[in-house]
Amino acid sequence: MEEDHVSDELNPVVPDTATAEGPETESEEPIKQRKNGLYPGVSDELAENMQSGWADTELRDLEPIAQATETARRRAALSARFPGERLVIPAGNLKTRSNDTEYAFRASVEYAYLTGNQSEDGVLVLEPTAEGHEATIYLLPRSDRENGEFWLSGQGELWVGRRHSLTESEALYGIPASDVRELAEKLTAATGPVRVVRGHDAGIEAALTDKVTAERDEELRVFLSEARLVKDAFEIGELQKAVDSTVRGFEDVVKVLDKAEATSERYIEGTFFLRARVEGNDVGYGSICAAGPHACTLHWVRNDGPVRSGDLLLLDAGVETHTLYTADVTRTLPINGTYTEIQKKIYDAVYEAQEAGIAAVQPGAKYRDFHDAAQHVLAERLVEWGLVEGPVERVLELGLQRRWTLHGTGHMLGLDVHDCAAARTETYVEGVLEPGMVLTVEPGLYFQADDLTVPEEYRGIGVRIEDDILVTEDGNRNLSAGLPRRSDEVEAWMGSLKG
Secondary structure, three states: OOOOOEOOOOOOOOOOEOOOOOOEOOOOOOOOOOOOOOOOOOOHHHHHHHOOOOOOOOOOOOOOOOOHHHHHHHHHHHHHHOOOOEEEEEOOOOOEEEOOEEOOOOOOHHHHHHHOOOOOOOEEEEEEOOOOEEEEEEEOOOOOOOOOHHHHEOOOHHHHOOOOOHHHHHHHHOOOEEEHHHHHHHHHHOOOOEEEOOOOOHHHHHHOOOOOOHHHHHHHHHHHHHHOOOOOHHHHHHHHHHHHHHHHHHHHHHHOHHHHHHOOHHHHHHHHHHHHHHHOOEEOOOOEEEEHHHHHOOOOOOOOOOOOOOOEEEEEEOEEOOOOOEOOEEEEEEOOOOOOHHHHHHHHHHHHHHHHHHHOOOOOOEOOHHHHHHHHHHHHHHHHOOOOOOOHHHHHHHOOOHHHHOOOOOOEOOOOOOOOOOOOOOOOOOOEOOOOOEEEEOOEEEEOOOOOOOOHHHOOEEEEOEEEEEEEOOEEEEOOOOOOOOHHHHHHHHHHHHO
């Protein structure tokens, strides 16, 4: 990795005279030279040379992004909810991974939902007007060629790639654009009621520190979370894209299980990640590639264990689209292609529970209904197998099945894998399903390797089956139906892929 750029500053300048400390003027903060860089400074001649001889690369005749109509509608709904108040929604900043390398940036969900933009340091501001609000998207403009930022800053164009100009951004997002480097000063001087989405941009929050309250800001966050409970047509289309890519990622994994057996769970993780990066933005969350008893660890993301014929592989993974919508799908697969008798017994119980849960996903149904339906089936099987004393109603009342079922049966899905998490309990867990909602249905049974309350043959077996379900006007649609679920169909599917 090349290392002779200088560290990034928001207001870099190129010199009248270059020094070992980097170029500077009296009026502006310099671009600082990286310690131990091989170049001690920039000569006047080089600085002048780098300012000229570049073609005009401004992009013209740009079309608005695909979701521009939807993001405008979402901003209008936000405006109507908080009339007369200034609303500030930051994208967030780069986060350091190690020394001078950063984690891949992902814009805050609230910002992406309202703008469609994914740029670091971006901020959406809704200024109150007599008619509602006037929106402005504050962004970093293209890195400056006059002051040398484009080649001297670690975040300059020649180091990390081209940013859109403010004019280009206006065309793409349908929102007037301004330089974000001027925003903090504007917000510091602003008067009147303000709300900000917290936790993403410390600089913006500092500029508003005497103008906001935690309670009012939480109301803004909750509103934006609840606004995402019902997906629009664009969002549903993106979720279907994410799921379709995820299905292909699962197929990729089955085809290379022999290579995973020769290496580790990491081969499975890497195989799925390749599909996610080729067809989408990334994985939507850390892939769970849990072979053997690791399947009993709900969020096993170390993925460093062995893959053995005769064991099960619990693969919980999802592709995230370029617009940041993620799938969330789980299958529990026999690594050698065939379930053993005890594996099939447990798998079929989970499948039956999932069938009951999916059937309960209906418009007008309580959100809890699908969870209750699935848990009832699992409790019945646990009583039937003699693992817990019945009757089933007693088991459910006391929650005794939870020793082996552990988690809830699903969650909302969208821009976050656990979407709408800040919504009020009365509108989410205690709410009612509506057409356009998308949720997972994912019951599981997990018999820990050290659980002495179950027969030895059960120990170390973990099974989860998860699908992404859209609530429709007349019932539901399984977005991930492209992946087989029934045990015999899974075996036939794996056999055809291994072919």
